[in-house]
Amino acid sequence: MPSTSHTLEASDLVKTYPDGRKKPPLRALDGLTFAVPEGVVLGLLGPNGAGKSTTVKILTTLSRADSGTARVAGFDVVRQQNDVRLAIGYVPQKSSSDPMATGVENLVLSGRIYGLSRQEAVRRSAELLERFDLTEAGGRQVRTYSGGMQRKLDVALGLVHRPRVLFLDEPTTGLDPEARADLWNEVERLSGNEGLTVLLTTHYLEEADRLADQLAIVDHGQVVAEGTPESLKAELRGDSVQVELVDADVDGNVRRLLGHLPGIGEIVVDGNTLRARVDRGATAVPAVLGALEEKAIPVTAVTVSRPSLDDVYLQYTGRSFRAAENTAGQVEGRAA
Numbered sequence: 001m002p003s004t005s006h007t008l009e010a011s012d013l014v015k016t017y018p019d020g021r022k023k024p025p026l027r028a029l030d031g032l033t034f035a036v037p038e039g040v041v042l043g044l045l046g047p048n049g050a051g052k053s054t055t056v057k058i059l060t061t062l063s064r065a066d067s068g069t070a071r072v073a074g075f076d077v078v079r080q081q082n083d084v085r086l087a088i089g090y091v092p093q094k095s096s097s098d099p100m101a102t103g104v105e106n107l108v109l110s111g112r113i114y115g116l117s118r119q120e121a122v123r124r125s126a127e128l129l130e131r132f133d134l135t136e137a138g139g140r141q142v143r144t145y146s147g148g149m150q151r152k153l154d155v156a157l158g159l160v161h162r163p164r165v166l167f168l169d170e171p172t173t174g175l176d177p178e179a180r181a182d183l184w185n186e187v188e189r190l191s192g193n194e195g196l197t198v199l200l201t202t203h204y205l206e207e208a209d210r211l212a213d214q215l216a217i218v219d220h221g222q223v224v225a226e227g228t229p230e231s232l233k234a235e236l237r238g239d240s241v242q243v244e245l246v247d248a249d250v251d252g253n254v255r256r257l258l259g260h261l262p263g264i265g266e267i268v269v270d271g272n273t274l275r276a277r278v279d280r281g282a283t284a285v286p287a288v289l290g291a292l293e294e295k296a297i298p299v300t301a302v303t304v305s306r307p308s309l310d311d312v313y314l315q316y317t318g319r320s321f322r323a324a325e326n327t328a329g330q331v332e333g334r335a336a
């Protein structure tokens, strides 16, 4: 029976990193708070640099918060570190498997590190290889695996000791669409049939939408919105209109033109694409098309949809997800 208490709990976490000489420290977490019960997939969604990995490191005992508290599977991440470590599986962004060893060797070693007997470790590794459809590949060196197979092995490695909570840090980054879909199915099975609590970080809106039972949108080290993907989208009234222009709106003329139409909310420009929230899609589209035609501005497509997680993100942070990702990239680029 799922317990009613929270399996993952972070309360007012603050974490600063020194940011070079004479610069003020960088506040990576700024009062981050969330709580979810057992068996839930919690998605932490945010652009690069939002503080997702820092949160995961604190919850997995790899890093310590400056202040605030966190409990995982009922254990305090500072005072009961060992209990936390035994209760969790952690799949880091970068693979932790040994590429020169086989899949079986990696799994058995991991099992032995967690205290399984050799016999138990061999049995568990066979079970996991089968579970992830890797039985045939189990005897091959991991360096011969495709990206998707390696990622599945990483998840299997995180499950060797039957943890109650699994941390997946950006599990599908770098995978092709087919391998990504495959891993999504695996994660759904883990939480659905196997009752595992999962914390998943991602900067893919689609992944968050598909996998997360509960979503926490993280921005500048804080949770700015929380709920199921459906409830977060349902909170936004109206529709979303997307206009694909033939030529990018470099001087902002199209944005100004459409901004004056009645019933149109803030417009976000991303290359040749303009997106706006509107009161009613059915009346906004003819008005948008009419205004563009009058000024002889060529368009390739206009689409209406229900608000997406991108719209939710925009609502709570004041900028589109893509723009936030790009800005994060620029900041990192400058710092490097």
Ligand SMILES: Nc1ncnc2c1ncn2[C@@H]1O[C@H](COP(=O)(O)OP(=O)(O)OP(=O)(O)O)[C@@H](O)[C@H]1O
Binding pocket: 017, 018, 026, 027, 028, 046, 047, 048, 049, 050, 051, 052, 053, 054, 055, 203
């Ligand atoms: N060890 C560190 N030393 C200094 N600054 C750090 C360190 N780790 C993270 N940061 C900074 O803290 C902020 C939050 O980083 P974090 O890795 O938690 O974000 P993220 O949301 O996981 O992003 P990403 O998707 O890029 O991993 C960023 O500005 C990052 O540059």
